[in-house]
Amino acid sequence: MYLAWALAACRPSASPKPPMSGGDSAFAGVQARGGVAMGVNQYTSRHVFDPLPDGGRIALQRDAADSEGAAQIRRHMHEIAGRFAAGDFTLPGFVHARVVPGTEIMAARRAAITYAVDTLPRGAAVRIRSADSTAVRAIHEFLAFQRHDHHAGAHADS
Numbered sequence: 001m002y003l004a005w006a007l008a009a010c011r012p013s014a015s016p017k018p019p020m021s022g023g024d025s026a027f028a029g030v031q032a033r034g035g036v037a038m039g040v041n042q043y044t045s046r047h048v049f050d051p052l053p054d055g056g057r058i059a060l061q062r063d064a065a066d067s068e069g070a071a072q073i074r075r076h077m078h079e080i081a082g083r084f085a086a087g088d089f090t091l092p093g094f095v096h097a098r099v100v101p102g103t104e105i106m107a108a109r110r111a112a113i114t115y116a117v118d119t120l121p122r123g124a125a126v127r128i129r130s131a132d133s134t135a136v137r138a139i140h141e142f143l144a145f146q147r148h149d150h151h152a153g154a155h156a157d158s
Contacts, residue, residue, distance in 0.1 A: 030149055033095045039072040045123070047152040049143040054129050055113070055136055056143045061123035073123035081115035081126050092142075096149055102142030109135040 031042040038045075040062065050057040060077065062069040083091060087107035092100040106113060112132035118125045130136050147154060 027149075027151060029097065030095060033097065034150070037091050037095050038076045040069045040076075042150075045069070045073070047146070047150045048154060049147040049150070049152055050154050051140045051143050053136075054131065055139045056128050057125050058128070058143070058146070059120060059123065059125035061120050063122075065122065070122050070124075074117070074119060077117050077124035077126050081117050084126075084128075085110060085113070085115050092146070096145075100142060101145045102138040102140070105134060105138035106142060109138070113139070 034042045038060065040060075044063050046059075046061055046063055048057075048059040050059070058077075058080075060073050062073065080091065083089070084106070087110040089100060089103035089107060092103060109130070109132055112135050113128060113130045116127045116129075118127060128139050130139065143154075146152070
């Protein structure tokens, strides 16, 4: 299923370049699959996963000015918002090579969750909101897992 899509998504900016740091092959795999899924090099982009009282925020930006890369991130974030709203979490599953914690509940409670995309200077962010406390807990679980697996931060520590 992903082969045709992955080949279409691959472009020079999507290929991971730096060697694994500290021999962390799991992280290198996340970076490589993330580059395919997102269409930008993960080693030259920055993720931030913010838990917020009513849900959270996922931001992805290029490290340096890159209008093509920023436009690709914006397209990706719009795609993610649409897929997540429909209860489709296959892309995070592909990137992390497993079911991502929180996504089963987020899919089941999709009617209680909203997703909005905001443009950032070098990328975009998806704002996730819910008034459903079970959904918010699942969103926080999802963001915590993402933060750990991407070796990323949250706004408070960025």
